[in-house]
Amino acid sequence: xxxxxxxxxxxxxxxxxxxxxxxxxxxxxxxxxxxxxxxxxxxxxxxxxxxxxxxxxxxxxxxxxxxxxxxxxxxxxxxxxxxxxxxxxxxxxxxxxxxxxxxxxxxxxxxxxxxxxxxxxxxxxxxxxxxxxxxxxxxxxxxxxxxxxxxxxxxxxxxxxxxxxxxxxxxxxxxxxxxxxxxxxxxxxxxxxxxxxxxxx
Amino acid sequence: xxxxxxxxxxxxxxxxxxxxxxxxxxxxxxxxxxxxxxxxxxxxxxxxxxxxxxxxxxxxxxxxxxxxxxxxxxxxxxxxxxxxxxxxxxxxxxxxxxxxxxxxxxxxxxxxxxxxxxxxxxxxxxxxxxxxxxxxxxxxxxxxxxxxxxxxxxxxxxxxxxxxxxxxxxxxxxxxxxxxxxxxxxxxxxxxxxxxxxxxx
DNA sequence: TGGATTTTCCCTATTTTTGGGGATTGCCGC
DNA sequence: GCGGCAATCCCCAAAAATAGGGAAAATCCA
Numbered sequence: 059x060x061x062x063x064x065x066x067x068x069x070x071x072x073x074x075x076x077x078x079x080x081x082x083x084x085x086x087x088x089x090x091x092x093x094x095x096x097x098x099x100x101x102x103x104x105x106x107x108x109x110x111x112x113x114x115x116x117x118x119x120x121x122x123x124x125x126x127x128x129x130x131x132x133x134x135x136x137x138x139x140x141x142x143x144x145x146x147x148x149x150x151x152x153x154x155x156x157x158x159x160x161x162x163x164x165x166x167x168x169x170x171x172x173x174x175x176x177x178x179x180x181x182x183x184x185x186x187x188x189x190x191x192x193x194x195x196x197x198x199x200x201x202x203x204x205x206x207x208x209x210x211x212x213x214x215x216x217x218x219x220x221x222x223x224x225x226x227x228x229x230x231x232x233x234x235x236x237x238x239x240x241x242x243x244x245x246x247x248x249x250x251x252x253x254x255x256x257x258x259x
Numbered sequence: 260x261x262x263x264x265x266x267x268x269x270x271x272x273x274x275x276x277x278x279x280x281x282x283x284x285x286x287x288x289x290x291x292x293x294x295x296x297x298x299x300x301x302x303x304x305x306x307x308x309x310x311x312x313x314x315x316x317x318x319x320x321x322x323x324x325x326x327x328x329x330x331x332x333x334x335x336x337x338x339x340x341x342x343x344x345x346x347x348x349x350x351x352x353x354x355x356x357x358x359x360x361x362x363x364x365x366x367x368x369x370x371x372x373x374x375x376x377x378x379x380x381x382x383x384x385x386x387x388x389x390x391x392x393x394x395x396x397x398x399x400x401x402x403x404x405x406x407x408x409x410x411x412x413x414x415x416x417x418x419x420x421x422x423x424x425x426x427x428x429x430x431x432x433x434x435x436x437x438x439x440x441x442x443x444x445x446x447x448x449x450x451x452x453x454x455x456x457x458x459x460x
Numbered sequence: 461t462g463g464a465t466t467t468t469c470c471c472t473a474t475t476t477t478t479g480g481g482g483a484t485t486g487c488c489g490c
Numbered sequence: 491g492c493g494g495c496a497a498t499c500c501c502c503a504a505a506a507a508t509a510g511g512g513a514a515a516a517t518c519c520a
Contacts, residue, residue, distance in 0.1 A: 079280025
C-alpha cells in the first residue's frame with residue numbers, strides 16, 4: 059500500500075494508550091495514516107483543526123467533557139469538513155452516538171475498524187444538529203450533585219445559594235428532562251457522562 | 260535502557276487498540292517489555308499464564324465478564340506470582356479495583372503509567388479476599404425497585420407486603436452495602452447487573 | 461433440634477423532598 | 491425596548507423517606 063494513497067487521520071484523544079494503539083493498528087495495515095494528534099478541543103486546537111486538512115477525524119467524546127460544554131459533533135463541523143468517527147470507550151446515551159459518521163469501539167478488531175473507517179468516508183451524515191432543551195450550566199451542576207446523592211442543603215452550602223434556589227433548579231431539571239426520580243436522574247447523569255459511577259456512593 | 264534489564268509484561272486485554280497502545284508506550288520508554296498477549300482467560304490461556312514467567316500482568320477486568328462478582332485477581336493468582344495491574348476502561352464498583360496491585364487508567368500519562376507499574380512491583384498485595392455481607396433475595400428485589408425509582412408504597416403494593424417491611428428491608432440494604440442514598444444504590448444496582456439502565460427513567 | 465437468618469410487621473419523631481404558588485434581577489437577541 | 495431565559499429568593503402544605511426503637515413468625519442449615 060502506497061504512503062501517498064493513505065488517508066489522513068486526525069486523532070482527538072486524550073489517552074496516550076489509545077493514540078499509540080490506533081497508530082499501531084493503522085501502521086500494521088496501511089490505508090490510513092495518523093497525521094495529527096490533539097488531546098482536547100481547546101481554543102488553540104481549533105486553528106490546527108482548521109488548518110490540517112484531515113480526511114477523517116477520530117474523536118473520544120470524553121473531550122466534550124463533563125457538564126461544561128454543549129456536547130457534540132457540531133463543534134467539529136464548524137472547523138472541519140472531515141468525516142468524524144467516535145471512539146467508544148464509555149457508556150453514553152444512544153442518541154449521542156448517532157451524530158457521528160461511525161462509532162469505533164475499543165474492542166473492535168482491526169478488520170472491523172478499517173471497515174468502519176471506510177464506511178465513515180463514504181456514507182457521511184450531512185446535518186448534525188444539536189438538541190434543544192439543554193440544561194443550563196447551573197442546572198447541570200445541580201444535577202451532578204443530585205446524582206451524587208447530595209442533599210439539597212449540602213448543594214445549597216456548596217454553591218452558597220439558598221435551598222429554595224436549589225429546589226427551583228431541581229424543579230426545572232425535572233421539567234426539562236421529564237425525569238422525576240433521583241434514580242432516573244442518576245442514570246441520566248451517568249449516560250451523559252456528567253458523572254462517573256465512582257463519584258457516587 | 261538495556262533490553263535484558265526490562266521487566267516482562269503479560270497483557271490480558273481483548274482490545275487490539277489498547278494492546279498496541281501499551282506496547283507503543285512501553286517501547287517509547289523502555290523499562291518494561293510486552294512478552295505475551297492474551298485476549299481472554301480461557302482454559303488454554305491458563306497454561307501460558309503458568310509457563311510464561313511474567314513479572315507483571317496487565318489485565319482488562321472485562322475478561323472477567325465484569326460487575327457480576329468479585330472474581331478477578333484471585334483467578335490469576337492461582338496460575339502466576341506476577342504483580343497484577345488492572346487496566347481501567349469502564350466504570351466498575353470501587354471495591355473491585357482494590358484487589359489489584361495497581362490500576363492504570365487509559366487516560367493516564369506515560370509517566371503515570373510507569374510510576375504505577377513500578378509501584379505494582381514493589382508494593383504487592385498478599386491476600387485478595389472477597390467480601391461477605393451479600394444481600395438476601397428479597398433485599399435484591401427491593402433494591403431493584405428502589406433503583407427503578409419506585410416509591411416505598413408502590414414496592415409494598417407490588418409484593419403485597421406492608422410499607423413498614425419495605426422500609427425495614429431498605430434499612431438492611433443500606434446497612435449491608437454502606438450506601439445511604441438512592442443515587443448510590445442505583446449505581447450499585449447498575450454495576451451489579453441487577454437492573455439495566457433502560458429500566459430506570 | 462436449635463441457632464442463625466430472613467421476612468414480616470409496628471410505632472414515634474424528625475428530616476427531606478415534592479408540588480403549588482409567586483417574585484426580582486440581569487443578560488441576550490430581535 | 492420588549493420578550494425570553496437564567497439565576498436567585500421566598501412561602502406553604504403535603505408526601506415521602508430516614509432513624510431510632512422493638513417483635514414475631516418462617517426458613518435454613520448444621
